Amino acid sequence: MSRKVSPLGDRQTCVALFYSTHYAIMAEKAALEAGLTVKLIPIPRHLSSDCGVCLCHLAEDSPYLQELLRARGIEYDRVEPMS
Numbered sequence: 001m002s003r004k005v006s007p008l009g010d011r012q013t014c015v016a017l018f019y020s021t022h023y024a025i026m027a028e029k030a031a032l033e034a035g036l037t038v039k040l041i042p043i044p045r046h047l048s049s050d051c052g053v054c055l056c057h058l059a060e061d062s063p064y065l066q067e068l069l070r071a072r073g074i075e076y077d078r079v080e081p082m083s
Helices: 021-033 059-072
Strands: 013-017 038-042 053-058 078-081
Touching: 013 059, 021 038, 021 053, 021 059, 053 059, 059 078
Parallel strands: none
Antiparallel strands: 013 053, 013 078, 038 053
């Protein structure tokens, strides 16, 4: 049985889901400017059947990322742990 590997290595990660690809790209740019470790990835099927991308980030950075998104006015749907 193979183990799922996070796009960010062995550390615990979360994904932020957005209402549009536009918001996801804006979020990636803001997070990178803030020095966060992030990566845009396809939305995992168990979270949504929609075609699109989400922002994978370190779980420990999740509260900071969410505050950053609110401060920048970048709308997002929710944040889910990667499993």
